[in-house]
Amino acid sequence: MTTTYETLKGRSVAAVRDAIRNGCYSSHTAGLGAGMLQANLAIMPTSHALDFMRFCQRNPKPCPLSGVSDTGNPMMFTLGEDIDIRTDVPLYNIYRDGRLDATVTDITEFWRDDFVAFALGCSFTFENALQQAGIRLWHIDNNTTVPMFRSGIDTVPAGPFSGKMVVSMRMVPEERVTQAAEISRKYPLAHGAPVHWGDPAEIGIDDLSRPDWGDPAPIQDGHVPVFWACGVTPQVAIENAGLPICITHKPGAMLITDVSEFAEIPNYQNNTIFKGE
C-alpha cells in the first residue's frame, strides 16, 4: 500500500522509516523525519572502501562522512538502533562499470558479504539552520530542486576516485552573505561554509541559468550567488572510478537517521551530549 508525502509529513522518524522499509514510500525525503540528520549513500565492495574513505577525508566539504558500516553488515549501528541499509532508503541507484544500471526500492537481493556502506552528510542541515535565521531559500519556497553545477575546482584524488567538485547554488541577500557563511560553517557534516560566492566564472561556471543538475533559480536583485560543496561530488567520483558495482541513493531520496540534526557528532547515542553540570 503506497503512502503519500503529505501523510508522512510530521510523523515520527520511526513511522517514516517503517513506510520506506515496507516499500510503501519511495520518493524524496526533504522535510520528513523532522529534526533528524539525513544522509547521502554509497555502497561498494571493500576492495575500494579504503580509497573511498581517503577520498572523503581529503574532500570533507563535498564528502562529509557521517557513518560507515562494517564489511558485510547492513546495519548502520552508529546512525540508529535499527537502520538496515538494504531497505531503509526510498530509492537506490545501482551502477555497474560506472553507468546507471537500475533504480530499485530494495537492495536485499544485491547485498554482498564484501559490501561496505557509507553515509555522507547532506545540505538539509545547514538549509534548515539558514531558514531558522530568517534567510529565505528560493528553491525551497518554490518547491524546486537546488541548482547544481560541475565547477572547475579539482577534488583531491584517492586511488581511482577523482573529478571536479560539484557545487550547489543559493541566492543570498548581499548583506547576509557573511552571516550565511558563518552559520553553515558550524555544520562540517553538512558541507560547512560556502566554497565561493560572487562571480561564478571564478570557479569555472559559465552560465548560472543552466545548472548541470536540479532546476534553475532566478538571479534576484540585491542577492549574491553563494556556492556550497555538494553531495553529488562523490557520485561523480564514483562514476569516474568505474567500479564494477556501486549502489547509491537516488538523489533526493535520502537515508533518514536517528541522529539529531544539529548533534555534534554523527552517533545517535550521543544526541544528548553536554550533560555536565
Next chain:
Amino acid sequence: MTTTYETLKGRSVAAVRDAIRNGCYSSHTAGLGAGMLQANLAIMPTSHALDFMRFCQRNPKPCPLSGVSDTGNPMMFTLGEDIDIRTDVPLYNIYRDGRLDATVTDITEFWRDDFVAFALGCSFTFENALQQAGIRLWHIDNNTTVPMFRSGIDTVPAGPFSGKMVVSMRMVPEERVTQAAEISRKYPLAHGAPVHWGDPAEIGIDDLSRPDWGDPAPIQDGHVPVFWACGVTPQVAIENAGLPICITHKPGAMLITDVSEFAEIPNYQNNTIFKGE
C-alpha cells in the same frame, strides 16, 4: 648538531621542520611552528587501515582524522608541500605486537610499501583558542603535561580497535565553563566540545589527583574539572589491537603541518578559503 627549544621558538614552520628532519631537534613541539595545526600520528600496514579509519570515523572526538597517506607513500601531501612522515616528527614510538619496542628519531629504515600514515588532530588548537579568550590553563602556565585519565566511556569498536576513551582534564572557572565548551566545539578537528564536566565519578574517574598519564593539576577553588576526549585514545586502541607493527609519535612530539591552526578543513592549499567577494 642539536638545536634547543628556545632557539626554535618563534621560527618559521619550515625552519622547525628542517631541524626535526635533520635530526637536530627531538623533543616536544608545543608552542613551535606558531599558528600551524599539529597532529598525532599512527602508521600501520594497509591490512588494518580500513578498520582504523572506521574507528576514527566512529570516535571523532578522541580521533579527529586530519590526514591519511596513500599506501606506501610517506608524503603527507594534503598537510603540506613537503612533509615526509618518515623524518618530520621529532620522536617515534615503534610498537610490535601491541608493545613499545623502540623510540627513534627517524623511521626511514622501518618504512614499508604497505604502510598507511594517519594524522589526527590534537588539543593544542582549542587550548590556544581558550587562552585567546582569556581562559587560563594551569598546566600551560606551570609548564606541566595536562593530566589524562582512562575514563569509563566506551569507544565504538571497529575491527580489532576498541577500548575506553582517554580524556584530558582542565580546570575552568565555574562561570566560564559554558563558554569554554562553546569555543572548543568550534574545532571538531581538535577534539571539539568537552565530553563531560563536573563530577569525575560520572565518567568513571575515581581520583583526580592520580592521572593515568601526564602530571596532576590542583583542584582550584571556584573551578570545575572539564574533560575533553584525548588523542591517547587511539594509542590505547592500537595497543589493544596488538598489531604486529605500528608506529606512533612519542606523545608531545607531534607532527607540525602547513595547515593553518584555525582552518576549516585540514588541507594546506585551502588555508585561504572564504575568498568570495
